Amino acid sequence: MMRGLPPAGPGETHSLRTFLAALQARDELAVVETALDPAGFEISACLSALDGGPALVFTGTGASGIPVVGNVLAGLDRIAFGLGVGRDALTARIAAAIAAPLAPVVVENPPVQQTVLPPDLGLLPIPRFFEHETGPYVTAGCIVAEDRVTGDRNLSYARLKPLGPDRALIGIAPNHHLAVMARAAAARGERLPIAITLGNHPVVLMAGALYLALGQDELAVAGALQGAPIAAARCTTSGLIVPAHAEIVIEGEIDTAQSVEEGPVSEYHGMYERYGAGWVVEVKAITRRADAMLQVVEPGYHVEHVLLGGVSIAAGLQSHLKAFIPAVAGVAVGMGGCGRLAAVVSLSADHRPGDARKAILGALAAVNLVKQVTVVDDDIDPWDDAAVQWAVTTRMRAERDIVMVPGLRTDRSEPMKLGGTITKLGFDATRRDEDRDDWTRALPPADAYARVAPIVDAIRRGARTI
Numbered sequence: 146m147m148r149g150l151p152p153a154g155p156g157e158t159h160s161l162r163t164f165l166a167a168l169q170a171r172d173e174l175a176v177v178e179t180a181l182d183p184a185g186f187e188i189s190a191c192l193s194a195l196d197g198g199p200a201l202v203f204t205g206t207g208a209s210g211i212p213v214v215g216n217v218l219a220g221l222d223r224i225a226f227g228l229g230v231g232r233d234a235l236t237a238r239i240a241a242a243i244a245a246p247l248a249p250v251v252v253e254n255p256p257v258q259q260t261v262l263p264p265d266l267g268l269l270p271i272p273r274f275f276e277h278e279t280g281p282y283v284t285a286g287c288i289v290a291e292d293r294v295t296g297d298r299n300l301s302y303a304r305l306k307p308l309g310p311d312r313a314l315i316g317i318a319p320n321h322h323l324a325v326m327a328r329a330a331a332a333r334g335e336r337l338p339i340a341i342t343l344g345n346h347p348v349v350l351m352a353g354a355l356y357l358a359l360g361q362d363e364l365a366v367a368g369a370l371q372g373a374p375i376a377a378a379r380c381t382t383s384g385l386i387v388p389a390h391a392e393i394v395i396e397g398e399i400d401t402a403q404s405v406e407e408g409p410v411s412e413y414h415g416m417y418e419r420y421g422a423g424w425v426v427e428v429k430a431i432t433r434r435a436d437a438m439l440q441v442v443e444p445g446y447h448v449e450h451v452l453l454g455g456v457s458i459a460a461g462l463q464s465h466l467k468a469f470i471p472a473v474a475g476v477a478v479g480m481g482g483c484g485r486l487a488a489v490v491s492l493s494a495d496h497r498p499g500d501a502r503k504a505i506l507g508a509l510a511a512v513n514l515v516k517q518v519t520v521v522d523d524d525i526d527p528w529d530d531a532a533v534q535w536a537v538t539t540r541m542r543a544e545r546d547i548v549m550v551p552g553l554r555t556d557r558s559e560p561m562k563l564g565g566t567i568t569k570l571g572f573d574a575t576r577r578d579e580d581r582d583d584w585t586r587a588l589p590p591a592d593a594y595a596r597v598a599p600i601v602d603a604i605r606r607g608a609r610t611i
Contacts, residue, residue, distance in 0.1 A: 150176065150202060151212075151436040154256055159371050160390035161214070161344045161440060164227060165200060173199050173223070180205035183213065183272040184281065192216050192443040202438070206270040211433075213270055215441045218347060219448045221479075221528055224456055227347025228370055232528065236476055239351065239370065239460035240467075246365030247374045255378030255389035257342075262431040265310040269393070269431070269439055277417060279408040280306050283313075284450075285440040286341035286395070287353035289364070289385050290326050293335070299323055300353045300363035302453075304444070305341060305395075306407065311428040313397075314405045316420065318557060320513075322359050327399045327424065336398035338383040339426065344392025344440040349375070354457035356512065364388075382429040392440060393433040397426045413454060414483045414560045415446030446483060455484030458512060462488060465511050470504055472496035477527035478515070486559070487517040489527035492575060505548050505571030514556045519572040524586075536574040546573035 153163045168174040181187040181203055188203055192215045195201065203213040218224050225232040228239070262268050271281040283305035291298045301323050304316040317324040323339075330337040342349075352367035364386070368374040377386040382396045403425035409417040444450050455478040463476040475491045478484055490504045501520040508518045521527060521536045541547075548571035555567045576584050600611050 151438065157390060159346045159348060161346055161392055164346055168200050175199045176202045176204060178204050183207065183270040186273050188213055188272045189274040189443060193447060197448045209268060209270045211270050212438045213272065213441055214438045215443055216449055217440065218350060218453065221452060224347065224452060228351065235456060236460040236463045240464040242366050242369035243464060245369050246362060247368030248365045249368060249375040249377040249386060251379060251386055252376045252389050256434050257378055257389055257391045257394055258432045259435040260433050261381065262433065264428040264430055266307040266313060266428060267310055271307060272441060274444055275411050277409050278411060282306050283341065284444050285442040286343055287345055287349055288323060289340045289342060289387050290323055290337055291385055292326050292329060297360045298362045298364065299326060302353055305426065308405060313426045313428065314407055314423045315399060315426045316407060316410060316423045325359065327401050331401040336400050338385055338398050340380050340385045340387045341395040342387045342391040344438055345388055349388050350453065351457060354453045356458060356461045381432060392437045393431065395428055396430040397428040400425050400427055411445040412558050413446060413451055413485055416560060418558060420557065451480055451484035455479055458485065462508055462511060466490065466504055466507050470500050472500055473504065474523040475527050479528050479530060481530040482517065485514040488515050489519045489521060489533050491521050491523045491525060491527045493523050501573040501575050502548060509550060509553060509569045513554055516555065516567055516569045519574055521574050522576055537572055540576050541572060541574040
């Protein structure tokens with residue numbers, strides 16, 4: 146075992162540390178033992194410079210003795226590996242899990258409660274990320290909340306900026322379910338208990354990013370992605386249940402009666418936004434593994450942050466569109482569209498006239514953030530930006546195949562919004578018989594590829610003499 150990577154417990158199969166061990170076996174993990182100050186932007190600079198590269202474990206993080214882990218899901222193939230599928234089956238795997246959730250099961254003596262800390266965020270090596278933000282941020286927190294009246298449980302992401310030992314600003318978009326639950330609790334004269342879980346297996350990380358209906362339990366979807374119910378622990382200060390194999394849990398309450406101006410904060414599109422005041426979280430307890438690691442996600446326009454949202458939005462869109470367009474073969478929301486703003490839909494060869502335009506309008510209506518939809522044939526990998534652009538330039542007639550819809554609602558994070566709306570676009574880049582007599586791709590025959598496959602594989606693995 147590489148130094149700096151804590152071992153998994155007996156019988157532990159789905160945790161951050163089991164996944165890191167699997168990445169280590171694939172030579173996709175590096176340990177940084179050099180002392181780096183989390184407050185000095187150096188951890189962030191490493192994660193940014195190695196964006197899309199190996200997962201990084203930083204062990205020289207100061208007096209806390211807690212390593213910092215980042216770039217865990219920094220790539221589409223890495224995400225697919227975490228869910229146990231190939232990239233071509235990724236969105237379908239998530240869609241299937243949404244349709245067949247498995248409720249979590251509470252266990253005794255959970256690893257995440259081996260050590261109980263006082264409610265002091267200063268005991269964690271929380272990094273500063275970007276130059277013009279006003280403090281450090283917790284960025285990889287999968288936050289559990291539950292509505293006391295309805296029983297609805299929610300797992301989602303929100304950034305957390307420490308304001309002192311036991312207080313933090315929480316940044317939540319007003320339309321997100323966590324904000325809806327917090328407002329409902331406030332209307333009853335209550336604070337909303339939450340649990341910020343840090344250091345989770347990819348099934349939990351991906352489930353937390355899903356755009357589901359209020360009342361659908363993302364922890365149960367994580368169980369379906371895992372193939373067995375998530376082992377859960379009851380929080381020490383509330384009845385909330387959290388992943389038992391997480392690394393750290395921060396227990397607290399959202400107080401909507403307290404608000405603090407946030408200042409500039411990075412967004413997925415790579416620029417800063419100024420959202421004004423955010424609510425306050427009062428921290429009640431911190432529990433952790435005895436040898437815990439603090440997981441972070443490099444925010445802004447970086448691969449893990451972008452694709453956590455993009456893959457999840459794509460899976461939801463695929464389920465939504467396939468319900469009324471059976472020919473939908475795949476959906477991607479990749480780096481070119483910041484993982485939020487642009488979707489690509491592929492259609493199988495049996496799609497019917499009008500299906501492409503129907504997919505464009507359906508996707509634009511389904512997700513406020515999506516402002517551009519490109520439809521391609523299923524010979525195009527929707528996650529391959531170059532292939533999609535090739536289809537647009539070789540299969541589309543602008544005067545016929547561009548759809549423009551002005552004045553559609555968007556999200557507060559949209560970088561070009563005006564009055565809460567924006568013009569949205571669609572591109573039909575599917576082949577049509579009337580455009581060309583012959584659409585055959587100029588390539589070597591398939592059997593030639595098969596004969597040279599061992600040579601190609603060896604060179605890709607690093608061999609230079611075959």
